[in-house]
Every structure is written in structure tokens, then in C-alpha cells.
Amino acid sequence: MTDPISFTSATPRFGLPNLFVAQAQKEFTVNEALARLDGLLHPAIVAEADVPPAAPDEGQAWLVGAQPIGDWADHPGAIALWQAQNWLFVEPTPGMSVYDLAAACVARYDGIWQRAATIAEPAGGPIEDIQARTAINQLITALVGAGILPAV
Template sequence: MTDIFSFASTTPRLGLPNLFTAQAQKEFTVNEAFALIDSLLHAAVEGEADAPPSDPGEGECWLVGIGPSGDWAGHSGRLACRQSGNWLFAAPIEGMTVYDRSTKQLVRFRDGWVRGASVAVPAGGEVIDVEARATLGELVANLISLGILPAS
């Protein structure tokens, strides 16, 4: 959520604001919930950074790095999404997965953001098993294409 407002009652997983009976200005609460849903449903980030981009596009989301500054100060590890000209921050939950457009891979939250490591395709050696190498190469290529491993 943004820094400006804090809601008295939110959903347990994503912190979406709840409505109250006879609540005034329901549109504010509903719009805040829609903004969070828009940012987090099928989440994709532009990349990871410590400072906000100089000219962010509406709807852009970023992973806030470990040394945040500027508008992102105090939001390390969160998702920062640009909505209506403001930054909307969302705390990740265990098991959350986002797609990083800059590295073309999936990033998962498990006690912090975790990325797959590059895997070297087997080559050389004294005994060459062409079929095994072809299979491993194909497997690695598929894992890269699925965003599970980064391209090397």
C-alpha cells in the first residue's frame, strides 16, 4: 500500500483494504484494492533497483533492492508499482512469484527474493555421451525458456 494511508482492516494475505457497513467514500477503499490487485495479479517487474526510475511508466512495477533511496527509502524487498502517478508498495508473501522482464526469469519469495542460477551445459571430458549431453542441453534450454533459469 502507499505510505499516505493505512487501513484499519485488511485481508490477511495481500493486505487489500476491507469495506465496512455504511462506510463513507467507499470508492477510495475499492480503488486502493483494485490498484493492488492490478499490480499483484500475474505480477511482472521491470527489474530490481535501489532507486526509482527517473521517468516511470504508469503501471510499472519494480523489486526494491536492499539499499533503497528516494521515494523507495524504507521499502527494501517490497514491490513498488506506479499507480496514478504515485508509488504503491506491497510486501511480498511467502511463495509469491513474479516475472522479471530484465532477466527474463521467475523470481520467488522464500525468506527473501530468490532467483535460479545459471547452469553450465556439459562439454568436454574423456567420455562423451552425445545423447546424454543433447538431453541435458535440451533440458537446460527448456528451463531457461520457462524462466526457471536465467539465460547464460
């Protein structure tokens, strides 16, 4: 027979709180876990900022910048979720992606948050091939529309 599994107080990846036998007020633990899941299921951030917004809407998520102040001071690079009139902070893990609504593109975390660079449209050159330029422009438009590249 195998030994029973011993759980820590939170999950390892996103710090979701675990329940314990005979725990008082389990609803607080469950509600915090659900609030984090709500913000992380398909994360879309309003923008990246160092200063918390003065009046965030319930459920909004923000990416905390590199030089945060105020309520965000100790959480550079974290995702700040506004839930129940409080900030919940989630530390990103490598490979995590969020959709940045302000920049209209995807940001991926690999030690730091990264976004795809803007690609310049083709122009000039000694030989112009209108079909090649049209195909490249269509490819750039498709990548911007998919949120892979930022809008120009």
C-alpha cells in the first residue's frame, strides 16, 4: 500500500490555496482559489504599468512593471488581479502567456515578459516584386490579427 499524499498549503505553480481536514471557514480558501483561476484561465491584461490604477474594474488584470510603486511595490513582473476590492498577485511561470489588450498582442514569460517585435513592411530595393510584397504584407496583417505581432 502506498503512503498517503501530503499536500502543502498551496499549489506549486500558481499558489492556489489547498483545503485541509477540519479547516474553519473553508469558503475563504475556496473563493481565493476560484478568484485566481478566474484571472488565469484565459488571462487578458488591461496593460502593463508600474502604478496601480486608481479605480480598477472588478476582475481586471494588469501586468506589474519593472519599477512598481504603491500596492504593487513588492511584485515586479507579477500579474495583478483586482478581485473583491483587493489585489491578488500571481507570479508568472516560464511559458505563461497573457493577451495585452492595450498593445493588442500576446506577451510570453521566459524569465521576463516578452512581446514580438514589429516587422517593417517591405519597401524599395533594386528589383521590386509586387506579388512578393503583397504576400508579405498579407502575412504581416494575419500575424497582427492573430495577436502574435503588435499592431503597427
